[in-house]
Amino acid sequence: MRFSLFKSVGLSWLLAAPVTSALAQQVPKPAADTLHKYERPATGLGAVEKKSFFQSKGFRASIIPAVLIGYGVSTINGHGFYSSYQAHDDIRRVFGDYRNHADNYLQFAPYLELGGVLLAGVKSRNDRVNLGLVILKSELIMVTSVYIVKFATNIDRPDGTPTAFPSGHTAQAFLAASILHTELRDKSQWYGIGAYTIATGVAALRMINDKHWESDVVAGAGFGIFSAHLGYLTHRYRWGHKPNETATLHVSPLYYAGATGLSLNWQLH
Numbered sequence: 001m002r003f004s005l006f007k008s009v010g011l012s013w014l015l016a017a018p019v020t021s022a023l024a025q026q027v028p029k030p031a032a033d034t035l036h037k038y039e040r041p042a043t044g045l046g047a048v049e050k051k052s053f054f055q056s057k058g059f060r061a062s063i064i065p066a067v068l069i070g071y072g073v074s075t076i077n078g079h080g081f082y083s084s085y086q087a088h089d090d091i092r093r094v095f096g097d098y099r100n101h102a103d104n105y106l107q108f109a110p111y112l113e114l115g116g117v118l119l120a121g122v123k124s125r126n127d128r129v130n131l132g133l134v135i136l137k138s139e140l141i142m143v144t145s146v147y148i149v150k151f152a153t154n155i156d157r158p159d160g161t162p163t164a165f166p167s168g169h170t171a172q173a174f175l176a177a178s179i180l181h182t183e184l185r186d187k188s189q190w191y192g193i194g195a196y197t198i199a200t201g202v203a204a205l206r207m208i209n210d211k212h213w214e215s216d217v218v219a220g221a222g223f224g225i226f227s228a229h230l231g232y233l234t235h236r237y238r239w240g241h242k243p244n245e246t247a248t249l250h251v252s253p254l255y256y257a258g259a260t261g262l263s264l265n266w267q268l269h
Helices: 002-026 057-074 084-095 109-119 128-153 168-184 189-208 214-233
Strands: 247-256 259-268
Touching: 057 214, 084 189, 084 214, 109 168, 109 189, 128 168, 128 214, 168 189, 168 214, 189 214
Parallel strands: none
Antiparallel strands: 247 259
């Protein structure tokens, strides 16, 4: 009897082994996760990776204006590396008594360039409404900041008239150039190169015409660029775009308590 029991158990095991092996071969293996293999493992609450300060929009928008304004301040009068007095002496030695009034008009030339390009059919980064609002906001920032600093510092110009620092003409020219560059840089970098060349020419003419010191025009360029950047950074783009929402209206007959009518169902998607 013991032999029969061992024999039965052994036979059952021999019969079950192939079945178990076959079932094991039929079970599909889980597919390899190829969608997330290159993702950085999530760490911390919410697994949100923050950019460093040097990668932030605020730092990138302010670093160049800060350098320009800082250098301009450092060269006021006879101070700093290649001071305003030194630059003035060199300019007068080269240009003498030469004067012209082209800078009064060239300060707005980048805007004329932008308008001409848009009229030619080139699409800007923003629609016309938002572009106009950015320009208006940037102009208000520039004019307010420049004139506050002008009257706070009260530095005389090379020709003896007051409120030299910073140069409003130069700030205006670089503000317009920065907006043009931002709006059209995806189309061609040459638009921005042309605008900044004009703005640099305005800065040079302000010194040649004996209206500003070197410190005034360098800092003015910084004020203009920063005003444009600040105008873009603070804009919410709520105007000039069609809403993405769509609405549907369903009308169906209604019968209730012996009265007939219509049922209106309005849904916003």
